Amino acid sequence: MKKLGMRHDALAGLAAALLASACVSTVAMSEPFGFGTTPTDQEIAAINIDVMPDGRGYPPGSGSVAQGEKVYADKCAACHGADMTESVKGSGADTLIGGRGSIGTEKTKKTVESYWPYASTLFDYVKRAMPFNEPGSLTNDEVYAVSAYILNKAKIIDANATMNAETMSKVEMPNKDGFIPDPRPDIHNYR
Numbered sequence: 001m002k003k004l005g006m007r008h009d010a011l012a013g014l015a016a017a018l019l020a021s022a023c024v025s026t027v028a029m030s031e032p033f034g035f036g037t038t039p040t041d042q043e044i045a046a047i048n049i050d051v052m053p054d055g056r057g058y059p060p061g062s063g064s065v066a067q068g069e070k071v072y073a074d075k076c077a078a079c080h081g082a083d084m085t086e087s088v089k090g091s092g093a094d095t096l097i098g099g100r101g102s103i104g105t106e107k108t109k110k111t112v113e114s115y116w117p118y119a120s121t122l123f124d125y126v127k128r129a130m131p132f133n134e135p136g137s138l139t140n141d142e143v144y145a146v147s148a149y150i151l152n153k154a155k156i157i158d159a160n161a162t163m164n165a166e167t168m169s170k171v172e173m174p175n176k177d178g179f180i181p182d183p184r185p186d187i188h189n190y191r
């Protein structure tokens with residue numbers, strides 16, 4: 001009898017302990033986690049990149065093809081290859097030029113030159129994501145310059161071109177008509 005009583009007490013104690021810990025974790029879940037800080041306006045501005053095909057969102061600055069050649073050699077060629085036509089094996093990087101007209105054929109080669117419909121995507125992507133090992137480290141002038149160099153290597157702009165907000169938004173990409181608008185009916189539910 002005595003033995004049973006003890007066991008009973010022990011079980012009751014365990015149940016109480018479990019209940020208490022359940023309560024504690026419920027409270028903890030509804031509180032802030034206690035790490036991280038509120039971002040400053042400057043920190044938000046650094047990643048608030050939203051460049052549109054019609055020219056909205058480009059930051060001030062400019063860069064020439066010649067300047068871009070140097071940026072590319074220093075900060076991109078290690079992965080994307082010296083002449084852009086073949087990325088470096090094992091780097092995971094995409095090939096940037098070539099393949100024009102190949103999309104939709106049996107030998108599709110997807111590159112910035114063959115696939116991307118707007119130059120704004122090039123600027124926006126490089127600005128936010130490249131170089132892969134140090135994203136966000138390029139100045140706006142460097143992004144304009146290296147975009148100019150890539151567009152020149154892709155035979156889309158002249159070697160003496162300088163890119164800025166205005167000239168970038170006037171670039172006509174080879175595959176600009178390769179996309180069709182596809183407004184699925186359900187998107188209207190989210191407007």
Ligand code: HEC
Nearest residue numbers: 075076078079091092093094111112126130131132133146
């Ligand atoms: C350390 C290697 C590395 C370096 C250096 C690097 N990249 Fe990349 N790049 C990548 C990888 C990996 C991807 C694919 C990323 C993905 O798909 O998420 C990529 C993708 C890209 C793309 C998209 C291509 C496509 O068709 O989708 C562009 C444009 C690009 N890089 C430009 C640049 C430029 C410009 C520089 C230099 C300022 C640069 N990269 C430096 C590794 C690198």
